[in-house]
Amino acid sequence: MFKRFNVKLAFLIFILLLGITLAACNSDTTSDDPSNDPEESTENNETENNETEEEEEPANDEPQMGGDLVGAMDTAPAGVFNPIFYEEAYEANILDFTHEGLLSQNENLEFEPNLAHDWEINDDNTEITLFLEEGVTWHDGEEFTADDVVFTYKSIASPGYIEAGGVRTEYVDKLVGYEEFVNGETDEFEGVVAEDDYTVTFKFAQPNVTILKDVAFSIIPEHVFADVPVAEMPEHPATLNAGEVIGTGPFAFTEMLEREQYVLEKHADYWKGEPYLDSVTWRIVDQSVILGLLESGEIDFIADPNGVPAADYETVAAQDHIEIIEQPDFGYQLMGFIHNHRTTEDAESGEINPDNWVANEDMSDQLVRQAIAYTIDRQAIVDELLLGHGSVINAPIAQQFWAYDDSAATDYSADLDKANELLDEAGYVDADGDGFRDTPDGEEWIVNLNYPTGNQLRERSAPILQQMIEQADIQVDLRQPKEMTAYVEDLTNNTEDWDLYLIGWSLGSGDPDPSGLWRTQDAYNFGRWKNEESDQLIADALTPPDAFDQSYREEVYSEWQGVFSEDLPALLLYAQNKIYGINERLNGVAPMPYGFNNDPHLWWVSE
Template sequence: MVLRRARLSACLALLATTATAVAACGNSSSPTSQAGASLTFTRLGINTAGFGPSNQSTGNDAVVNSLLFSNLVKVAPDEKSIIPDLAQTWEQSPDAKEFTFHLRQGVTWSDGQPFTADDVVFTVTQAAQLGSTAYVGYQPTQWRQAVGATEAKGTKNPVSGVTALDDHTVKMTLAAPNAEFIRNLTDAVYSIVPKHLLQDATAENVRTVEFSKSKPVGTGPYVLEKAVPDQYLQFKANPKYFGGAPKIATLFFKLNVKPESVAAQLQSGELGMVLNAAANDAPALSAVKGLTTKFVVSPAAQFLQFRTDHPQAKDVRLRQGIYYAIDRRAMLKNLFGGNGEVRWVLPGFDQDDAALDRYDYNPDKAKQLLAASGVDLGQPFKISYAQGVDPAWDQMMPAIQKYLKDVGLNAVLEPLDSAAWSAANASKDAKYPMTVNAGGSMGLSPDRSSGYFNCKAPLSSFYANCQMDDLYAQARGTTDASTRADRYKQVAQILNRDVPMVALWQTTTYNAWTGKLGGSFQVFANDRDSAFNVNGWTLAG
């Protein structure tokens, strides 16, 4: 086993930034090269064991799925400009209820079958029919806003609001206006999937059919060539990609890379690029010859998430007290070199509203609120977090624990593996009163945080506030900018007051790559979108 790991490491090092074929790497447990350049890269975090929208749960999944699949639209590096993908052009009605997409012609799936409007209609319809249990993480909520989507759940019935006008035109009619609809369709959970391979899938098996586990078929720039569980995914360029064949012939996406090993792997050349690396590696990596490093302001946030249905976290005064107990500015400075922006409501909202409490560090006020909550502060207050999901969490959690102990709360850390942590967050049985979490794109728009809340079927924090849900809906349901701003302002004030989540800070990602990587390569603010222009990446010899 030691020899196999060493051999794999050596092979990946050779293949990180070169096209050289290495005969010694030709066995089944090691990556194989092909003619043309190859790049080995990773993004820190975890991957779901599967492919496609049903297996879209993390930022890493988004990167992988964007290599394999295409959406109707995608976003430019500025994270604002919507650009064509499978849809070359589109129109939106003035009331933001009707959307017509004009699709590219001549596009084929990677198995050679033609792509048509029927595949788009099928993708939307299946998302409505299968329901939430078919998806491991992110939900395709935009698709389910189509007229008839609710009635189609659990059936084989069509969704009346989605129709193919011809082989290359799709019209979608929503049950309610949604001014955010087009922008939200850039997320990986809205990848278009092939009808001819998934039409017989059910809610029970869609995540585990051959397509989703080992043989994904897409219209994206790359095709999966090999998957070695827990080690790497190997992709080869799709020569028939409608955007033009990628210039880098082979990509190796390394899995389960430990944060503490990143610097050494970049220095040795075993990795040619890392997204979302630990900020603490900056001093060492910035001095490495031939390596480019960059901090990028991210739309992501680090936040504490309460289970408001747990007896220890039910009282708002305890939640507010915890906010005051943590010196977020000191943590950000001491642990992450000040790379980030302290927040007092989730990113995306106007932080300058004078009505918002900034929850500046105040241990005395924290003690008063904790005492007033009536919670037995001597009982263990268990804080769950997942190891290996976010490189910051192992550093953050001991500091947070100390702050809480200093104000009299018996904080106990409960590190879990990623599967157990995800299950605990989704479980209706609130085992832990608080966890740490991170939002990958909330800073892009106030509406992005709406996915964490549902008053009729509470999830995540299990905070239920129908007034707030209605305000989110009113905001996305109007194209009037001033009305939208007012509704989002009201949402922000509710979140700031009720504290279902403690917004710690908006993050700055640290990224590093070989100086040989160029062309269209660019780290997006939402770093999981960085592969949107992968077909234009180049790698100098």
């Protein structure tokens, strides 16, 4: 069965989201760690008569009810506010506040209770039964039940989901009866069953190594979407419109002035307790003025996806009323190589059929890809553009995971002699004496480099990459950058003459499995990389019984990282540190390794 993928335009680049649920689905997770609670004060406020008024006027370091918060993003969300269809980290900044999954993760990436307070897994890891919190209400007052869980997963498994732009089938494709259901052979989906209102069982066809990750996806309300065909969900008002998007989270999405601001108001009946804040407003602000607004107090925080630019770190740190939190990004930036192009017919139909792909002759030689990699001085980019607030990485797995193995991958440190040697070996020499290398057939060879607008660091790095590559006498056409929507559409269709592209991924925190990005038929495999050994290793790392042994998985992923770096679907450039800027009046913030928006019901402001 071939996949069909009709992209919903404009999902994140710099931190595109896993959605795949590489980022996206796991950025929903929050922690219930009590250490996040603000400390209680031991000081009292004095009146003019030296009498305490603790009840009327709480001490400044105790949580206070009320107050409004303003955060800033440099790019507007594309506008799909539905967990099973959204694709951007900008949209995740809304959904992190409005929707929740059955499980969450803590700072050690361990799974913890969330909408489900407990669970039981059978002996062979083919079934998990979760026991749901009672008394949880959706923003419209309806009760949350096991039927909502069944409906969410059934929607993702439904015929038409992929064609409508859905990319999160990794959460359902291991469930019992998925193939029969998605192919329309049956109307019953056996994989998820509501035992009663507060008990739900997931049944997997084979022992499942990632069983907890697979049941942690954000839940959507059945009573809102029950009569909506899956194909129509992306365009439904409850997906698009403020005031109609319904979740169980601590805040409801109530107002928006599209591409300008997005307002979230507290869900007073939130099941974990009434949020302290009255509202959180996201303002869309150009990067050129965003720091000035933080310094003036017009906005309260700059966080995901882009945070404070490294070049402005010292300026922001010097502000007495601003706190900085810095941590490694849960993802990476890359320069991708287009291995193959899709046909126009496949792009128009949304079909991903590797048998129809057309090789990109400019990038099809592995030696050429390796040579280009050796032209790039990645450490210089980290030092000069990131000012040291980041690191060079060689493996496409988040550094925070146990599976990351930098030593298993080829280290493409800048080596111009090596680059020239490989190009000569591949037959790319200057045949006509114009100073640039030609193809082995003696034809003019021009490599194009493509990138989107919206992120200043990436926009600054593009011409630097061009200059570095041209040091090996490779003629580079630095294309005019495109606005994100158009860029992603072209990259997804991939029917033109693209060679190199810049992109970034924010990875899901649930498991290091790279499925969704780097398998041949993955929708986000934009370079259309085909490598059977890679596909097999990714499968092996999830195949029981061996895969229940983490040391086995480490070995497999180490081997896979070696295959990846040798064949080079992409050159990993760097992992930029996340730099969050927070006004001192904002309290209770405790970011997780995978994101800033953790437990916002515990955030509070001191005026």
